[in-house]
Amino acid sequence: MADSEHSSSDATFVDSREETSKEPKLKFSDDEETLIIRMYNLVGERWALIAGRIPGRTAEEIEAYWNTRCSTSE
Incomplete structure (x- = not known):
């Protein structure tokens, strides 16, 4: 039982690390x-096309950046 409890807490720890690891990826330089x-x-x-011009960035990161920083609600 102790092993299953331990792995359960590990999963929680990994999940919280994943959340914090996603946040820095959305930090873009002024040039980007x-x-x-x-x-x-x-x-x-055309997020994939844009991401192709920025090394190390994915289309999903570019789109998420755009949706959180640049898009305006009408």
Whole structure:
């Protein structure tokens, strides 16, 4: 029983680490932000195309950044 309790607490620890590890990925440099905005103006919501211009970034990260920082509610 102790092993199953231990693995349960490990899963909780891993989950909390994953949440904090996602947050720094959404921190973009000024150059990256400028490039995202410029590329968006050129190609729209083609996140994979934009991510291809920024080494180490995924389309999901770019889209999440855009949705949290740049999109405006109408």
